Amino acid sequence: xxxxxxxxxxxxxxxxxxxxxxxxxxxxxxxxxxxxxxxxxxxxxxxxxxxxxxxxxxxxxxxxxxxxxxxxxxxxxxxxxxxxxxxxxxxxxxxxxxxxxxxxxxxxxxxxxxxxxxxxxxxxxxxxxxxxxxxxxxxxxxxxxxxxxxxxxxxxxxxxxxxxxxxxxxxxxxxxxxxxxxxxxxxxxxxxxxxxxxxxxxxxxxxxxxxxxxxxxxxxxxxxxxxxxxxxxxxxxxxxxxxxxxxxxxxxxxxxxxxxxxxxxxxxxxxxxxxxxxxxxxxxxxxxxxxxxxxxxxxxxxxxxxxxxx
Amino acid sequence: xxxxxxxxxxxxxxxxxxxxxxxxxxxxxxxxxxxxxxxxxxxxxxxxxxxxxxxxxxxxxxxxxxxxxxxxxxxxxxxxxxxxxxxxxxxxxxxxxxxxxxxxxxxxxxxxxxxxxxxxxxxxxxxxxxxxxxxxxxxxxxxxxxxxxxxxxxxxxxxxxxxxxxxxxxxxxxxxxxxxxxxxxxxxxxxxxxxxxxxxxxxxxxxxxxxxxxxxxxxxxxxxxxxxxxxxxxxxxxxxxxxxxxxxxxxxxxxxxxxxxxxxxxxxxxxxxxxxxxxxxxxxxxxxxxxxxxxxxxxxxxxxxxxxxx
Numbered sequence: 001x002x003x004x005x006x007x008x009x010x011x012x013x014x015x016x017x018x019x020x021x022x023x024x025x026x027x028x029x030x031x032x033x034x035x036x037x038x039x040x041x042x043x044x045x046x047x048x049x050x051x052x053x054x055x056x057x058x059x060x061x062x063x064x065x066x067x068x069x070x071x072x073x074x075x076x077x078x079x080x081x082x083x084x085x086x087x088x089x090x091x092x093x094x095x096x097x098x099x100x101x102x103x104x105x106x107x108x109x110x111x112x113x114x115x116x117x118x119x120x121x122x123x124x125x126x127x128x129x130x131x132x133x134x135x136x137x138x139x140x141x142x143x144x145x146x147x148x149x150x151x152x153x154x155x156x157x158x159x160x161x162x163x164x165x166x167x168x169x170x171x172x173x174x175x176x177x178x179x180x181x182x183x184x185x186x187x188x189x190x191x192x193x194x195x196x197x198x199x200x201x202x203x204x205x206x207x208x209x210x211x212x213x214x215x216x217x218x219x220x221x222x223x224x225x226x227x228x229x230x231x232x233x234x235x236x237x238x239x240x241x242x243x244x245x246x247x248x249x250x251x252x253x254x255x256x257x258x259x260x261x262x263x264x265x266x267x268x269x270x271x272x273x274x275x276x277x278x279x280x281x282x283x284x285x286x287x288x289x290x291x292x293x294x295x296x297x298x299x300x301x302x303x304x305x306x307x308x309x310x
Numbered sequence: 311x312x313x314x315x316x317x318x319x320x321x322x323x324x325x326x327x328x329x330x331x332x333x334x335x336x337x338x339x340x341x342x343x344x345x346x347x348x349x350x351x352x353x354x355x356x357x358x359x360x361x362x363x364x365x366x367x368x369x370x371x372x373x374x375x376x377x378x379x380x381x382x383x384x385x386x387x388x389x390x391x392x393x394x395x396x397x398x399x400x401x402x403x404x405x406x407x408x409x410x411x412x413x414x415x416x417x418x419x420x421x422x423x424x425x426x427x428x429x430x431x432x433x434x435x436x437x438x439x440x441x442x443x444x445x446x447x448x449x450x451x452x453x454x455x456x457x458x459x460x461x462x463x464x465x466x467x468x469x470x471x472x473x474x475x476x477x478x479x480x481x482x483x484x485x486x487x488x489x490x491x492x493x494x495x496x497x498x499x500x501x502x503x504x505x506x507x508x509x510x511x512x513x514x515x516x517x518x519x520x521x522x523x524x525x526x527x528x529x530x531x532x533x534x535x536x537x538x539x540x541x542x543x544x545x546x547x548x549x550x551x552x553x554x555x556x557x558x559x560x561x562x563x564x565x566x567x568x569x570x571x572x573x574x575x576x577x578x579x580x581x582x583x584x585x586x587x588x589x590x591x592x593x594x595x596x597x598x599x600x601x602x603x604x605x606x607x608x609x610x611x612x613x614x615x616x617x618x619x620x
Binding site: 198199201205206209211212214215289290293294295296297299300301303304 | 508509511515516519521522524525599600603604605606607609610611613614
């Protein structure tokens, strides 16, 4: 099965994943926003710990209206822009298109499904430390795995074809249980993203300090308990928190995506990373006290610079 | 009863309270540290919303060894310096000296009593917005009340004499229940001090933002519940949290003492304002989750600049 890919949002994750697929010869079509003119002229540069590469001949677009219908669409936007999908997606869709939301948070697929009730949707969990250095320039610093879980895709063959394509592009990929995986990702995201913003720091510094290391651990346990109240088929073991701490210790000093959004005074993904999981947990009778405190601090921080921007 | 006063720590609170007493003609002896030479030459200036005044002829010392024995000693040090009291206090003490700890936090009196088992000790709760602007220069921005609660002072007459002296110096003062008052003060201190540091802001900004206003309110409720687990005679009503929010709204934009310590990269009073009440609550079977999270964030913040200072 030869698949046509659409990449919506060619930033740190979209640029890396789409770039790897295109570099391996897959048929990939990229939506750009502010970088469109630059990439049209200069191509896309990906610096990776596994080898740098440059895509000079890239299918770049600045509107989905100009893009072909795609079999697989990777949504790599900031979730703060997901309200745009209602308008962005339709030109790309055929009857069996699969949309994979490679985004952080809880509830993303549910919300998209409301707008597109027939759409095949999957969640994509990126364990990839990458960032956008500048126009058309992505850097990949560590890790490099993508887990995919079906939310509403009855067709296993397309999911398997996507996995093959990723593997042929030397991106480690696996099929996982959707619900469990979304929450497992949240176990990392909820503590690290917000704490790096609130304390204006990076993952390594938080783990060097005994007080914040302990707090991160407690926040992870809270997310695990919230997940285990969510009715997912598989319970997450509490030892997963220690695993995540150890994994992060081995990573180079890292500024999570929310920290970069903060540094560049962009909107923070508070809703899907904090507010929504807090709400889901509450519905299931579990109170995420630590995440709620951090959520409120982040709202304060975001409002202080978004207000200044106006 | 004509009392001789010693002021240990002539900063925002010591300078204001001692200054008011001296300005009213009371016999007051001030210990200075880095400001000693300046004050010896230029005196002490107090700018107050209730009228500025200058004390040119001030009993200033740079060692307690040179000070007379005092009837009442007001401890207005940062609690991070309380380890010095063991050495500072003895020259000032006679058999019936009363030491009033005008400091923020829980457990201060208990710790001092361990070093001085026979000493008469009281807690002083300052509701005074003042700060030190520079050498020998105090500014008083709003409020101006001091509550005194006996911790181990069997002699009501001296406490009443202190109240009279304050009142004659136009400082509003009252006798209160020690345990209840210490915790009531913590209801304000625990949310506002740390949050102003963690979010690098002032009280007004925190109350303007609905998310942080809600968080402050929840933190206040947590302190009230901790207090009500502490076995104090009087329970604190939960409505006290709303009262404190309303009181703070009416104050001018205010940077609490911990925020000033942060701004000047001084040690933060984390132990007595956070760690100790958290420990006391834990002993009584209550977990201060929000205060504990803030405590850990503050430890991170403090360590990041104290480390750089070395």
